[in-house]
Amino acid sequence: MGDKIAIIVHGGAGAWNLASARLVTAITACREAAQAGQQLLMAGGSALDAVETAVRLLEACPVLDAGRGSYPNRNGDIEMDALIMDGRTLDSGAVAAVQRIRYPISLARRVMQETKHALLVGAGAEAFADQIGFPRCETADLLVPEMETSPSAGPYGDTVGAVALDATGNLAVATSTGGMRRKMPGRVGDSPLVGAGGYADNRTAAVSATGHGELLMKIVISKQVCDFVAAGLTAQAASETAIRLLAERTGGTGGLITVDRFGQVGIAFNTAAMPYAFSLGDGKIVDGR
Numbered sequence: 001m002g003d004k005i006a007i008i009v010h011g012g013a014g015a016w017n018l019a020s021a022r023l024v025t026a027i028t029a030c031r032e033a034a035q036a037g038q039q040l041l042m043a044g045g046s047a048l049d050a051v052e053t054a055v056r057l058l059e060a061c062p063v064l065d066a067g068r069g070s071y072p073n074r075n076g077d078i079e080m081d082a083l084i085m086d087g088r089t090l091d092s093g094a095v096a097a098v099q100r101i102r103y104p105i106s107l108a109r110r111v112m113q114e115t116k117h118a119l120l121v122g123a124g125a126e127a128f129a130d131q132i133g134f135p136r137c138e139t140a141d142l143l144v145p146e147m148e149t150s151p152s153a154g155p156y157g158d159t160v161g162a163v164a165l166d167a168t169g170n171l172a173v174a175t176s177t178g179g180m181r182r183k184m185p186g187r188v189g190d191s192p193l194v195g196a197g198g199y200a201d202n203r204t205a206a207v208s209a210t211g212h213g214e215l216l217m218k219i220v221i222s223k224q225v226c227d228f229v230a231a232g233l234t235a236q237a238a239s240e241t242a243i244r245l246l247a248e249r250t251g252g253t254g255g256l257i258t259v260d261r262f263g264q265v266g267i268a269f270n271t272a273a274m275p276y277a278f279s280l281g282d283g284k285i286v287d288g289r
């Protein structure tokens, strides 16, 4: 049983304009998400509840590529992916290429808790949502016009995520995304894949990844960070080493947030920015990008 709590969230690594109001909005959303998670953890809530709550707030933020504000695909539809994982049991739940869902992370959690499966996609995932009475929305509710057309528009980020350690020593991760701008219909990235878009194991760490999905998958980056932690690296060193490996082996860009079983955090990215916020124990929220 640990006595530390920690939560860290990100709003997506990418080619953010460092002087943009959009980045300020993204950092504010990260602060609010981290604070909501911290309050929940301080009240004795679980790491799973904290990461789900935090990611729902990020999914609601229109400048982040998840939930409302997701990039549309080539057909103008919004297809989203999300993953949640419990470091205590290694149970996970995920959805991929789902449409007309405002909070995909919560549907992923229902997959974990209410089915015998770990990943549901497309029409099957949507049928499951309808079967359990999960709230649906219209594509128009998710579309943010600025993200639709202009090649220079958009948040320049990709994906949101949260990792947390609760007072009982349990770790959890949640990752959610609208994927790449103008992706092929049916394209699924790293985010809903266990080990790629996220991983959580109470024996090591919880990790959420962001960046170029096709490349992040190649090195199963989130599990790689946990393996580095198992080998003795700190959360920060493990995150930095994995980002270096991503660049060396794939030429890829992206970012990682990590919390280990001792409540130490790691933050690494090789893009222009990655808005994030974290808190340790009952300490104040720290943000950055």
Ligand code: GLY
Binding pocket: 158, 159, 177, 178, 179, 180, 188, 189, 190, 191, 209, 210, 211, 212, 213, 214
């Ligand atoms: N990292 C999110 C994606 O590539 O879909």
